[in-house]
Amino acid sequence: xxxxxxxxxxxxxxxxxxxxxxxxxxxxxxxxxxxxxxxxxxxxxxxxxxxxxxxxxxxxxxxxxxxxxxxxxxxxxxxxxxxxxxxxxxxxxxxxxxxxxxxxxxxxxxxxxxxxxxxxxxxxxxxxxxxxxxxxxxxxxxxxxxxxxxxxxxxxxxxxxxxxxxxxxxxxxxxxxxxxxxxxxxxxxxxxxxxxxxxxxxxxxxxxxxxxxxxxxxxxxxxxxxxxxxxxxxxxxxxxxxxxxxxxxxxxxxxxxxxxxxxxxxxxxxxxxxxxxxxxxxxxxxxxxxxxxxxxxxxxxxxxxxxxxxxxxxxxxxxxxxxxxxxxxxxxxxxxxxxxxxxxxxxxxxxxxxxxxxxxxxxxxxxxxxxxxxxxxxxxxxxxxxxxxxxxxxxxxxxxxxxxxxxxxxxxxxxxxxxxxxxxxxxxxxxxxxxxxxxxxxxxxxxxxxxxxxxxxxxxxxxxxxxxxxxxxxxxxxxxxxxxxxxxxxxxxxxxxxxxxxxxxxxxxxxxxxxxxxxxxxxxxxxxxxxxxxxxxxxxxxxxxxxxxxxxxxxxxxxxxxxxxxxxxxxxxxxxxxxxxxxxxxxxxxxxxxxxxxxxxxxxxxxxxxxxxxxxxxxxxxxxxxxxxxxxxxxxxxxxxxxxxxxxxxxxxxxxxxxxxxxxxxxxxxxxxxxxxxxxxxxxxxxxxxxxxxxxxxxxxxxxxxxxxxxxxxxxxxxxxxxxxxxxxxxxxxxxxxxxxxxxxx
Amino acid sequence: xxxxxxxxxxxxxxxxxxxxxxxxxxxxxxxxxxxxxxxxxxxxxxxxxxxxxxxxxxxxxxxxxxxxxxxxxxxxxxxxxxxxxxxxxxxxxxxxxxxxxxxxxxxxxxxxxxxxxxxxxxxxxxxxxxxxxxxxxxxxxxxxxxxxxxxxxx
Numbered sequence: 085x086x087x088x089x090x091x092x093x094x095x096x097x098x099x100x101x102x103x104x105x106x107x108x109x110x111x112x113x114x115x116x117x118x119x120x121x122x123x124x125x126x127x128x129x130x131x132x133x134x135x136x137x138x139x140x141x142x143x144x145x146x147x148x149x150x151x152x153x154x155x156x157x158x159x160x161x162x163x164x165x166x167x168x169x170x171x172x173x174x175x176x177x178x179x180x181x182x183x184x185x186x187x188x189x190x191x192x193x194x195x196x197x198x199x200x201x202x203x204x205x206x207x208x209x210x211x212x213x214x215x216x217x218x219x220x221x222x223x224x225x226x227x228x229x230x231x232x233x234x235x236x237x238x239x240x241x242x243x244x245x246x247x248x249x250x251x252x253x254x255x256x257x258x259x260x261x262x263x264x265x266x267x268x269x270x271x272x273x274x275x276x277x278x279x280x281x282x283x284x285x286x287x288x289x290x291x292x293x294x295x296x297x298x299x300x301x302x303x304x305x306x307x308x309x310x311x312x313x314x315x316x317x318x319x320x321x322x323x324x325x326x327x328x329x330x331x332x333x334x335x336x337x338x339x340x341x342x343x344x345x346x347x348x349x350x351x352x353x354x355x356x357x358x359x360x361x362x363x364x365x366x367x368x369x370x371x372x373x374x375x376x377x378x379x380x381x382x383x384x385x386x387x388x389x390x391x392x393x394x395x396x397x398x399x400x401x402x403x404x405x406x407x408x409x410x411x412x413x414x415x416x417x418x419x420x421x422x423x424x425x426x427x428x429x430x431x432x433x434x435x436x437x438x439x440x441x442x443x444x445x446x447x448x449x450x451x452x453x454x455x456x457x458x459x460x461x462x463x464x465x466x467x468x469x470x471x472x473x474x475x476x477x478x479x480x481x482x483x484x485x486x487x488x489x490x491x492x493x494x495x496x497x498x499x500x501x502x503x504x505x506x507x508x509x510x511x512x513x514x515x516x517x518x519x520x521x522x523x524x525x526x527x528x529x530x531x532x533x534x535x536x537x538x539x540x541x542x543x544x545x546x547x548x549x550x551x552x553x554x555x556x557x558x559x560x561x562x563x564x565x566x567x568x569x570x571x572x573x574x575x576x577x578x579x580x581x582x583x584x585x586x587x588x589x590x591x592x593x594x595x596x597x598x599x600x601x602x603x604x605x606x607x608x609x610x611x612x613x614x615x616x617x618x619x620x621x622x623x624x625x626x627x628x629x630x631x632x633x634x635x636x637x638x639x640x641x642x643x644x645x646x647x648x649x650x651x652x653x654x655x656x657x658x659x660x661x662x663x664x665x666x667x668x669x670x671x672x673x674x675x676x677x678x679x680x681x682x683x684x685x686x687x688x689x690x691x692x693x694x695x696x697x698x699x700x701x702x703x704x705x706x707x708x709x710x711x712x713x714x715x716x717x718x719x720x721x722x723x724x725x726x727x728x729x730x731x732x733x734x735x736x737x738x739x740x741x742x743x744x745x746x747x748x749x750x751x752x753x754x755x756x757x758x759x760x761x762x763x764x765x766x767x768x769x770x771x772x773x774x775x776x777x778x779x780x781x782x783x784x785x786x787x788x789x790x791x792x793x794x795x796x797x798x799x800x801x802x803x804x805x806x807x808x809x810x811x812x813x814x815x816x817x818x819x820x821x822x823x824x825x826x827x828x829x830x
Numbered sequence: 831x832x833x834x835x836x837x838x839x840x841x842x843x844x845x846x847x848x849x850x851x852x853x854x855x856x857x858x859x860x861x862x863x864x865x866x867x868x869x870x871x872x873x874x875x876x877x878x879x880x881x882x883x884x885x886x887x888x889x890x891x892x893x894x895x896x897x898x899x900x901x902x903x904x905x906x907x908x909x910x911x912x913x914x915x916x917x918x919x920x921x922x923x924x925x926x927x928x929x930x931x932x933x934x935x936x937x938x939x940x941x942x943x944x945x946x947x948x949x950x951x952x953x954x955x956x957x958x959x960x961x962x963x964x965x966x967x968x969x970x971x972x973x974x975x976x977x978x979x980x981x982x983x984x
Contacts (some may be wrong), residue, residue: 152927310923322903498925735969
């Protein structure tokens with residue numbers, strides 16, 4: 085009962101009942117406020133797209149995907165801080181698809197600057213660019229952008245709503261608004277009597293919000309402190325609801341098999357053996373995939389194994405070596421970008437020593453703990469889709485197109501996500517469920533991918549090659565000339581999400597290399613795009629995930645070639661360029677007691693990456709235990725500008741590091757016959773509790789602007805480990821994963 | 831033919847083939863969705879439940895082979911009355927995406943039932959079959975130590 089009750093309760097947000105309220109507050113940096121997507125039932129009032137009040141209390145809408153990064157807690161805290169509600173008393177929901185929920189920070193990131201050198205003018209320009217997000221339906225969680233997006237907007241939203249509630253109380257009591265105070269969801273009169281927000285909401289909805297002034301950080305109750313996560317009890321008691329936990333009356337369970345030669349079609353299939361298997365209800369042709377519908381997911385999976393399917397070939401060279409040959413050939417073409425070209429990178433400075441190195445990193449899977457899945461119900465007119473996703477409007481549009489219904493008749497119910505890392509921005513899981521539901525009108529159906537299906541049908545982090553040439557003179561780097569070749573993530577994904585074919589320089593392709601705060605006089609980074617049809621997508625930190633390994637391993641190689649301490653070498657190159665970045669390196673130096681020297685059997689490496697507005701330095705220590713190498717310790721220092729929730733930031737930094745180290749140690753997707761050769765976790769393992777290092781994190785707050793936290797911990801982890809292994813063994817890691825060349829504790 | 835199972839103290843008659851894994855009986859038939867599907871091959875531990883006092887991967891135990899009473903995460907404690915180990919998980923703010931945590935907690939509960947003072951090495955050994963892609967391991971370790979201390983107080 086309680087589960088169905090919850091779903092029914094949530095449905096008020098997207099039900100087709102009359103719109104009440106819908107007052108748009110002067111909180112958005114846009115001229116025309118987007119329509120309020122909340123459609124409250126009688127007795128409920130939407131004060132704005134983010135605040136809904138009924139007799140039971142206050143519900144806050146946090147339209148950013150909660151995939152573990154803690155965004156719901158801090159997003160709610162931003163509103164609650166000014167609204168004066170107790171966080172433990174509010175409910176927080178993802179809300180429906182709606183233009184009002186556009187991401188104002190992501191478009192700003194698309195500006196060509198390096199980030200760390202942003203002037204106040206460029207910062208404003210970025211904010212102005214953000215409003216374009218509304219036009220392109222950018223209700224997207226990604227790019228470590230949520231807090232940059234919500235920091236001012238959500239506090240203004242909370243403050244504006246608070247003032248209208250006070251005005252409603254003032255009108256009722258016949259006194260002026262400035263005589264009233266607010267506290268824990270109530271307006272307090274001078275005589276100590278109070279009116280709850282629930283009592284005032286309906287009146288408040290008709291009041292135009294006055295201008296508001298945000299509270300000084302010294303008055304903050306929630307922000308700047310570690311707040312208990314609002315989802316932590318549910319996630320510790322098995323009561324948190326993920327997409328895969330959706331249960332509807334009469335729901336059927338289905339399993340999926342799509343062409344393992346990715347993007348290839350289906351010639352035909354024979355389902356006669358499967359149709360007679362226990363529990364099976366039907367076998368459905370989804371065009372380029374087959375679904376078996378049963379009364380149990382496992383029975384559906386068993387029957388699916390009995391379906392004989394004739395697949396077409398892959399639309400790309402079928403072997404890994406051929407793919408990397410194609411990537412290498414891209415260097416012969418014209419570069420797509422030269423996002424950095426300082427000084428003269430063509431000429432070797434006089435008296436300098438030259439170094440040229442090639443690096444290679446593999447394709448990688450996201451491998452979220454919760455396999456891809458979606459649940460759908462098509463009643464002939466409307467389509468309901470339940471799934472964890474990072475972009476509800478894109479999902480809504482795609483599902484509408486596939487189901488042949490109007491976009492406004494598609495209701496996307498965004499659930500908690502068992503991991504995202506970029507994977508849940510894709511549209512395939514909701515698409516397949518929609519295609520299936522369209523052939524089963526009136527019956528809700530949950531389509532769950534097996535782990536094998538998930539692993540072998542990803543949008544992979546592209547395999548990449550970096551060719552780096554540099555030179556040192558008098559102990560300093562005087563030349564760094566990097567070339568990066570890979571498939572373009574943005575080129576593919578923007579086309580999938582929004583039908584946009586981006587042109588011009590691909591910034592994401594070279595991020596983590598072109599925008600690092602080193603003062604090297606001759607400094608050039610060029611990007612080369614490889615045209616291949618292997619599905620690629622955003623993988624935690626995207627371009628930074630390969631470029632940081634190239635760039636920071638190369639900086640380390642230059643330091644060693646110059647006979648210098650690699651940490652001091654970096655600090656010297658950054659002096660006068662970006663003080664917060666220097667601060668991060670100084671912090672890990674102090675935390676780790678870095679001396680530049682390690683005893684026999686111990687190795688240490690350092691790396692640094694500025695990404696998503698946040699500089700992060702990491703030191704990794706490895707030890708040789710009778711021939712097996714253990715990653716023993718890690719130190720992280722990041723500068724986020726303003727630390728909105730230190731506990732969540734620490735968790736994200738640790739998480740980013742472990743995700744990166746997992747890939748660096750063991751992660752590799754390879755192809756044979758056009759099919760991915762990895763099926764399940766035994767073929768694509770990650771760090772586990774016993775081989776995860778002890779981690780110490782320091783959060784600094786000197787950076788001028790708020791930085792992201794979900795991704796920046798990942799990029800420097802991989803080169804820091806490689807650099808530590810060099811210190812331990814004298815062998816330079818130039819390809820990943822490291823377990824191929826080093827005997828790492830598995 | 832129906833099979834009778836006792837889960838979290840309650841008896842259920844299940845009408846499914848005997849080779850259906852306990853995981854899928856719990857999730858799709860009984861509606862106890864706290865136990866998660868992660869890999870289906872006992873490589874991630876997300877589906878960990880207790881049969882009797884033993885932590886098992888429910889994706890590997892066929893319905894017909896369940897030999898004793900079953901406890902799932904829902905039977906360990908509820909949001910209102912959490913078990914000591916669950917309270918420690920909350921206190922240490924362990925969960926990120928949270929998907930693997932039911933399995934982590936069930937595995938840790940079985941460890942503490944057998945050994946009320948686990949060392950770091952004991953924890954390494956007991957918990958290495960449980961995968962967490964968010965990397966909550968440092969807080970898992972801290973929460974197990976805290977729960978151990980708390981259990982000894984009582």
